[in-house]
Amino acid sequence: MGVSIKDIARAAGVSHSTVSRALADSPLVKEETRERIKQLAQEMGYSPHALARSLVTRRxxxxxxxxxxxxxxxxxxxxxxxxxxxxxxxxxxxxxxxxxxxxxxxxxxxxxxxxxxxxxxxxxxxxxxxxxxxxxxxxxxxxxxxxxxxxxxxxxxxxxDLRGGQIATEHLLSLGHTRIAYIASPNNVNSSQARMDGYRAALEAAGIAFDPALVADGDGRPAAAMRATEHLLSRGIRPTAIFCYNDMTAIGTIRALRKAGIRVPDDISVVGYDDIPIVEYLDPPLTTIRQRxxxxxxxxxxxxxxxxxxxxxxxxxxxxxxxxxxxxxxxxxxx
Amino acid sequence: MGVSIKDIARAAGVSHSTVSRALADSPLVKEETRERIKQLAQEMGYSPHALARSLVTRRxxxxxxxxxxxxxxxxxxxxxxxxxxxxxxxxxxxxxxxxxxxxxxxxxxxxxxxxxxxxxxxxxxxxxxxxxxxxxxxxxxxxxxxxxxxxxxxxxxxxxDLRGGQIATEHLLSLGHTRIAYIASPNNVNSSQARMDGYRAALEAAGIAFDPALVADGDGRPAAAMRATEHLLSRGIRPTAIFCYNDMTAIGTIRALRKAGIRVPDDISVVGYDDIPIVEYLDPPLTTIRQRxxxxxxxxxxxxxxxxxxxxxxxxxxxxxxxxxxxxxxxxxxx
DNA sequence: GGCGCAAGCGCACACGTTTGCAGTATGATT
DNA sequence: AATCATACTGCAAACGTGTGCGCTTGCGCC
Missing domain, CATH: 3.40.50.2300 (Response regulator)
Known part of the structure; x- marks a missing residue:
């Protein structure tokens, strides 16, 4: 423990500067001594002291x-x-x-x-x-x-994210959906805001008015998503599709739908966001927006x-x- | 950027040792100068250099x-x-x-x-x-x-893990299952071996002979679990329950069962291991062994x-x- | 007034590196 | 023989901190 460059120097009969250079493959030291030093370092179990090095290199x-x-x-x-x-x-x-x-x-x-x-x-x-x-x-x-x-x-x-929200929404629109809900994350989250902007843009491009009643607040985790979904269902108009802030939200949403006896996708379609590793194994496998x-x-x-x-x-x-x-x-x- | 203890010392008209001690709340320095030094350190935007410190403290x-x-x-x-x-x-x-x-x-x-x-x-x-x-x-x-x-x-x-395997298996036994499969992880993994030992122990305690044909090899991830499950199903005797090495395996297993038109738990029961955060939101919510x-x-x-x-x-x-x-x-x- | 004691502070070294500069051989060149 | 270049190697400073030890100062006590 704690063999330093100086210890090696002593053992090799050179100065510690030479050892330092040898270990750094500097051309300034004779090949023969370099090899000898490296050999010695090896045998003595030398491990460079990164902190000391950083102190001088400033890296x-x-x-x-x-x-x-x-x-x-x-x-x-x-x-x-x-x-x-x-x-x-x-x-x-x-x-x-x-x-x-x-x-x-x-x-x-x-x-x-x-x-x-x-x-x-x-x-x-x-x-x-x-x-x-x-x-x-x-x-x-x-x-x-x-x-x-x-x-x-x-x-x-x-x-x-704006584009992502757009793609998700366009996909649902192309399937024929018109009442599409969005389950958001707290609105101080930029990405949620951007995804929702994309969602609105896609809706409006399709000539569908944005309806605030179709937006519910989650927090990016399943539990909140379940509550948001239940809340959504309890309102009058039921959506035929739900776009979720992220996959975790989608997981909660699907769970809540199941609990309410609603089938996915037969009764309501769900699309997530992120494409986290497990969602392809869910039932049903989740349609989602992939982030790499x-x-x-x-x-x-x-x-x-x-x-x-x-x-x-x-x-x-x-x-x-x-x-x-x-x-x-x-x-x-x-x- | 880069104000050191010495800079503070110079500014305060003391030695750097005193600064070091002052910042460390040493009783060796007069309260008044200590305050003055701390004040100065604050103003000058001093941030201790952890590396230099570690070099001497050896921590x-x-x-x-x-x-x-x-x-x-x-x-x-x-x-x-x-x-x-x-x-x-x-x-x-x-x-x-x-x-x-x-x-x-x-x-x-x-x-x-x-x-x-x-x-x-x-x-x-x-x-x-x-x-x-x-x-x-x-x-x-x-x-x-x-x-x-x-x-x-x-x-x-x-x-x-042995106990965990036992608990899982006992649970299935208590429900009345007798043909219980195990989907393992590569056998150089200690924990899989231990869980399987628990599984065997529980079976044998219930007077059921261990049947190697009911063991399939996964790798702790869903894809391999799907293959293992399909493999299991293709053999003659179909299990009525499957104990999985971990939750990821269980997710793959359930997916494979679904694909084969087999209902969980109605046709086959599945228990996982770990209790990772999402499994309570799966469909069906997964019975599993919790690790804290x-x-x-x-x-x-x-x-x-x-x-x-x-x-x-x-x-x-x-x-x-x-x-x-x-x-x-x-x-x-x-x- | 001499002494001792305590408080407060600085000196100097240490931690393990890297690196500019100076030094010493060795051999070649004039 | 003197000079010089070349090839190594060592010295010493620096990076920023902690700390044992010794020095000064002030004060109280006899």
């Missing part, structure tokens, strides 16, 4: 990842992409859950700053207003996932790495969502 | 977490617990996905070692044999989740922290699994 090869909660299939898939491509380039990830609690958000940026991460990636549907500025004057590049926002050092990558979560993770990390390497031509990217047609949607029954 | 306040893949609802729930209680105690988490690939496992332990994490937590159903020794001679405490194994510095926490994933994460981190604080009385813990009765199981139809 930690570490990036901070902050998410609202890792226990969400959508974000964990993204994080998988982040970690994997990070690892491929010798970067390591510090994970912080914010739980959307300001206290934890603060703790997270504080920790990341003190640990001197080289950059930060944030996946949060809603970013505290106090929060981004804090990150910014920290001075490292930041990549936002699914949350366009701008600022110095800030770049973003995400799917085109894993790819987004990879791309976000790539983007950050380019920024860290001083690339000047880094552009925000927005990805086109696509419809994944499964079995939770069909033409409406004849009335 | 990084960081723990390494290695998982097979974060994109598994079971592990992400655990990680949530880990991260949260870590954060509560001022610890930060470095996340590594191994993907069960030796190459990545190696890379992970290398990185964690170089970054000098204070301890390591591993959640992997199968731990490479080469792997644990590597971690061990690294010399920091290690906590294994759901994988009892022993060694110096190694502690573990997990649920009693989040709690396990919290407890694992607690355990590690106690070890780091030099506690000598740390004991391995095994948690009792419990049956969560939902609607995917019922009495078999009369033949």
């Amino acid at each position: 930690t090869q570490t990036v901070g990842v902050v998410v609202t909660t890792i226990a969400d299939p959508f974000v964990s898939e993204i994080v998988r992409g982040l970690e994997e491509t990070g690892q491929n380039h010798g970067y390591t990830i510090i994970l912080c859950n914010s739980n959307a609690e300001p206290r934890r958000e603060l703790a997270a940026v504080k920790a990341l700053r003190e640990k001197r991460v080289d950059g930060i990636i944030v996946t949060a549907s809603r970013i505290g207003d106090l929060y981004l500025p804090l990150l910014e004057d920290f001075g490292v590049p930041i990549v936002l996932i699914n949350n366009q926002q701008t600022g110095k050092y800030v770049y973003s990558i995400g799917t085109d 979560k894993y790819d987004m993770g990879c791309m976000a990390m790539d983007m950050l790495l380019r920024l860290l390497n001083g690339a000047a031509d880094v552009q925000d990217v927005t990805i086109e969502p696509t419809l994944v047609l499964r079995e939770s949607t069909s033409a409406p029954r004849r009335a | 990084t306040q960081t723990v390494g977490v290695v998982v097979t893949t974060i994109a598994d609802p079971f592990v992400s729930e655990i990680v949530r617990g880990l991260e949260e209680t870590g954060q509560n105690h001022g610890y930060t988490i470095i996340l590594c996905n191994s993907n069960a690939e030796p190459r990545r496992e190696l890379a992970a332990v290398k990185a964690l070692r170089e970054k000098r994490v204070d301890g390591i937590i591993v959640t992997a159903s199968r731990i490479g044999d080469l792997y644990l020794p590597l971690l061990e001679d690294f010399g920091v405490p290690i906590v294994l989740i759901n994988n009892q194994q022993t060694g110096k510095y190694v502690y573990s926490i997990g649920t009693d 994933k989040y709690d396990m994460g919290c407890m694992a981190m607690d355990m590690l922290l106690r070890l780091l604080n030099g506690a000598a009385d740390v004991q391995d813990v095994t948690i009792e699994p419990t049956l969560v009765l939902r609607e995917s199981t019922s009495a078999p139809r009369r033949a």
